[in-house]
Amino acid sequence: xxxxxIKNLCKKFESKEVLTDVNITIPKGKIVxxxxxxxxxxxxxxxxxxxxxTKTSGxxxxxxxxxxxxxxxxxxxxPERTYLNKQMKVSEVVSFxxxxxxxxxxxKAKKLLKDLDLNINQKLSKMSKGMQEKVQLVLVxxxxxxxxxxxxxxxxxxxxTRDYILxxxxxxxxxxxxxxxxxxxxxxxxxxxxEIVFIDKGRVxxxxxxxxxxxxxxxxIDEIFRRMFKC
Amino acid sequence: xxKKLLKYDLKYMIKNMIVFYALLIFFAxxxxxxxxxxxxxxxxFVKGIVNGILIGLFINVIINTLxxxxxxxxxxxxxxxxxxxxxxxxxxxxxxxSKFLEAMLFLLLGFIIILLGLFIAYYSKSNWDFVVGTIKxxxxxxxxxxxxxxICFIVVTFLxxxxxxxxxxxxxxxxxxxxxNKLILSVMFGFLGYTFxxxxxxxxxxIIGLFNSSIMAMFGNQxxxxxxxxxxxxxxxxxxxxxxIAGMNILSRKVLNKGVNVE
Numbered sequence: 001x002x003x004x005x006i007k008n009l010c011k012k013f014e015s016k017e018v019l020t021d022v023n024i025t026i027p028k029g030k031i032v033x034x035x036x037x038x039x040x041x042x043x044x045x046x047x048x049x050x051x052x053x054t055k056t057s058g059x060x061x062x063x064x065x066x067x068x069x070x071x072x073x074x075x076x077x078x079p080e081r082t083y084l085n086k087q088m089k090v091s092e093v094v095s096f097x098x099x100x101x102x103x104x105x106x107x108k109a110k111k112l113l114k115d116l117d118l119n120i121n122q123k124l125s126k127m128s129k130g131m132q133e134k135v136q137l138v139l140v141x142x143x144x145x146x147x148x149x150x151x152x153x154x155x156x157x158x159x160x161t162r163d164y165i166l167x168x169x170x171x172x173x174x175x176x177x178x179x180x181x182x183x184x185x186x187x188x189x190x191x192x193x194x195e196i197v198f199i200d201k202g203r204v205x206x207x208x209x210x211x212x213x214x215x216x217x218x219x220x221i222d223e224i225f226r227r228m229f230k231c
Numbered sequence: 232x233x234k235k236l237l238k239y240d241l242k243y244m245i246k247n248m249i250v251f252y253a254l255l256i257f258f259a260x261x262x263x264x265x266x267x268x269x270x271x272x273x274x275x276f277v278k279g280i281v282n283g284i285l286i287g288l289f290i291n292v293i294i295n296t297l298x299x300x301x302x303x304x305x306x307x308x309x310x311x312x313x314x315x316x317x318x319x320x321x322x323x324x325x326x327x328x329s330k331f332l333e334a335m336l337f338l339l340l341g342f343i344i345i346l347l348g349l350f351i352a353y354y355s356k357s358n359w360d361f362v363v364g365t366i367k368x369x370x371x372x373x374x375x376x377x378x379x380x381x382i383c384f385i386v387v388t389f390l391x392x393x394x395x396x397x398x399x400x401x402x403x404x405x406x407x408x409x410x411x412n413k414l415i416l417s418v419m420f421g422f423l424g425y426t427f428x429x430x431x432x433x434x435x436x437x438i439i440g441l442f443n444s445s446i447m448a449m450f451g452n453q454x455x456x457x458x459x460x461x462x463x464x465x466x467x468x469x470x471x472x473x474x475x476i477a478g479m480n481i482l483s484r485k486v487l488n489k490g491v492n493v494e
Contacts, residue, residue, distance in 0.1 A: 077318050
């Protein structure tokens with residue numbers, strides 16, 4: 001059984017089709033890059049997997065089951081926006097995750113927060129957007145999930161911090177788990193990818209093993225992407 | 232999981248409402264203290280202002296609870312926070328029930344705080360006798376007691392508040408299913424839901440009246456009110472309110488269970 005299976009997925013907003021017949025399979029233990037230009041449909045796809053959007057047709061299965069309480073127990077999701085209640089302190093948010101996610105490791109979260117110089121007693125409303133995003137990343141990576149879905153984790157972050165974020169992701173996801181990273185900053189994440197999914201205008205245009213594709217095309221993923229989606 | 236959700240929802244509300252409860256008690260105490268301070272023109276003026284603020288706070292506690300509950304419901308289920316709410320391993324029914332229970336509990340708490348404020352600010356033997364005397368006059372010849380009237384008043388008031396609350400939740404759930412103008416549509420659906428339920432209540436009582444001449448007489452110009460009919464009407468209204476609230480609750484949860492489309 002595959003970790004994530006998406007079959008013939010379509011999504012329409014009124015008459016506008018934003019995802020068309022999407023078929024993707026994600027096995028266990030892979031880091032997958034969901035790559036596409038802005039507005040290609042990456043976030044829509046991720047939102048459907050996380051029950052934040054309803055699908056128009058098709059099927060999304062996690063460990064063979066439809067999206068629901070069971071899938072949410074094994075998916076750790078980092079959205080592209082700050083989503084925590086800003087009235088809460090960091091320590092309260094850690095307790096919140098501990099209360100709701102059985103696989104949450106609070107010791108690991110506290111250690112990562114300390115490493116990042118984030119004050120656990122500080123209110124989120126007193127933190128900068130960047131600091132809040134770091135808190136969210138720590139919370140998401142402190143779960144022992146089967147599937148991590150990271151939507152634009154590098155968006156709006158300086159290059160030095162990008163490396164730090166990627167290292168945090170690489171050194172903290174649980175063994176045997178898969179990671180889906182959605183981004184258009186391909187050169188930054190290329191080095192860590194096992195598989196790539198190119199998405200354009202709501203359609204999957206390519207799904208391939210990253211190394212095989214590099215060898216076949218004799219170019220980096222970034223170059224291949226630039227060639228394919230040249231304006 | 233409902234317990235855990237409720238714990239965080241209650242924490243959120245108490246953090247936001249405690250300041251208004253404290254202000255209400257403070258101004259009630261201030262009004263009482265000013266009552267002992269004499270009767271100069273300046274003091275009477277200050278007392279009048281304090282009394283005005285106090286009355287504003289009595290209204291605020293209920294209105295504020297309703298509005299905050301609706302906003303919390305919307306923010307938690309459809310705004311940025313929804314990215315966390317809907318990815319928690321809990322059912323949509325639990326999410327909904329937690330918000331509804333939290334709002335109900337805070338309406339009850341608000342009412343208790345208001346009663347406490349009224350007692351602190353205005354209680355005296357003569358005031359109490361006046362209130363009881365007025366209710367007795369109203370109940371004269373109605374074959375009922377002050378206590379029964381008081382309980383009926385409280386229960387109907389709460390059912391009306393819960394109905395308003397539920398209509399607002401239903402409006403938000405329906406409004407946020409649309410792709411555009413979500414807020415305006417939520418307000419519109421909430422208002423329509425509320426108006427519809429009030430009309431339905433009246434219609435159902437009228438239909439019952441077709442089979443009960445005492446109740447039907449109350450729709451006419453009869454001056455003398457039948458005590459038995461009034462009691463029956465009060466209990467019927469309560470029953471119908473409960474059914475309407477339950478119906479709207481089931482509908483809201485059914486729509487929510489179909490899924491959300493967050494921005």
